[in-house]
Amino acid sequence: MSLHPPVLSVIDPGSQPSALADVRDLLATKGLSVDPDVELFVTARREGRLVGCLGLAGNVIKCSAVADAERGTGLSARLMEEMNYQALSRGRSHLFVYTKPTNRGIFESLGFTLLAEVPGTVILMENQPFALKRTCRALADQRVPGERIAGVVLNANPFTLGHQYLVETAAAECDAVHVWVVSEDASMFSAADRLALVRAGCAALPDADRIVVHPGTPYVVSKATFPAYFLNSTTDLVRGIAGLDLQLFRNHIARVLGITDRYVGTEPLSPVTRLYNNEMRYWLQEAPSAAPPINLRIVPRRCEGPEPVSASRVRALIADGRLDEVEPLVPPTTYAYLRERFAEATAVSPVS
Structure with a gap:
């Protein structure tokens, strides 16, 4: 059975606090929470249910989560495409990703390169491999x-x-x-x-x-x-x-x-x-x-x-x-x- 295409949207935590409830719930399934410096979330819903999100704080992507059932559907690429658009519209082309080590492969497939890792805790990646x-x-x-x-x-x-x-x-x-x-x-x-x-x-x-x-x-x-x-x-x-x-x-x-x-x-x-x-x-x-x-x-x-x-x-x-x-x-x-x-x-x- 084919999946309905995801519906992407952007949430402003400052002006849409009620819309964060589902984001908090999805992040919680990955052991994460909403960092207070996140200025926007790119979200994806399928049949009304939140299935993915990426947060942006300055030029740092964080608070990322995709529902387990969405693995292999290309949802991460769709979310990143929209995030790149949102970041570029704000004059930010050099992006970093701050995420869990288990997400390294996903972000490498999206063009990010590893900078540093605290084993078992966090990794830092960037989308410009020669910037450092x-x-x-x-x-x-x-x-x-x-x-x-x-x-x-x-x-x-x-x-x-x-x-x-x-x-x-x-x-x-x-x-x-x-x-x-x-x-x-x-x-x-x-x-x-x-x-x-x-x-x-x-x-x-x-x-x-x-x-x-x-x-x-x-x-x-x-x-x-x-x-x-x-x-x-x-x-x-x-x-x-x-x-x-x-x-x-x-x-x-x-x-x-x-x-x-x-x-x-x-x-x-x-x-x-x-x-x-x-x-x-x-x-x-x-x-x-x-x-x-x-x-x-x-x-x-x-x-x-x-x-x-x-x-x-x-x-x-x-x-x-x-x-x-x-x-x-x-x-x-x-x-x-x-x-x-x-x-x-x-x-x-x-x-x-």
Whole structure:
């Protein structure tokens, strides 16, 4: 008996929350749930019953499920065709897939290539098989000679004296430092502004000529490689997926630049970052890999008074209109930027 063709549709979780009930039920059969960052679902129904779905969050495909009875019907290809159309209409051609290892064969048949895998937990794939190689070739032009080369990854939301101290420590102990600024626009300050602040703050350091500041890439702490950083994530989720980002860093990014040491600050405030830092030792130093191990250097946080200097502390002071109290926590270049952006908004009006 021939099957009726599936009916494809697009669901916007923000404006169609009631339509998500069937999606939740289908995902639950695969041990999945609806991630809060999914902005749309492409769904397929056959004779009124939901039989397949794909979610899109930025340029990451996730929350994918196809009913068991649909295997071999070509439904996955139909869903992906529609998803490609939806993504391209939003200007996104470079797509990643974040899914279970059991789905690898399906997505390989749809043109995706494996990037990294946490065995038994999650895989990361992309639809442009040479994109990572292009990224590494571009980085190779910025390789700096030396026995000890440091790598630092910052969100810098905004860039504080704590961030500056971490980079300065790495520069004092190593021959050169490569700094990446997370490129996702999921913070109070834009990626462009954060990158400019990091570059300005690092330029003021004594060893500035040995510090290379890079804009973020999709392969270094992005919504594809480490989505838990951008979500309210559970301990198990962080531990399960941190390996994706760390494998890419060790096996590709660090390898092409000769990075020997990864520098991080102690993390008393963010549980997600603290868990990620804890996973580093295994994935960078102990996990089986063709790439050499990377030494993990954990630097005690710089403090101002009894509290550690942190970007969250700076943001809280800005939100409370206490901009003057931010000055001891950030480099002069960051403070000048904050004064220009927030001085009028945080000024206290005179009492009449």
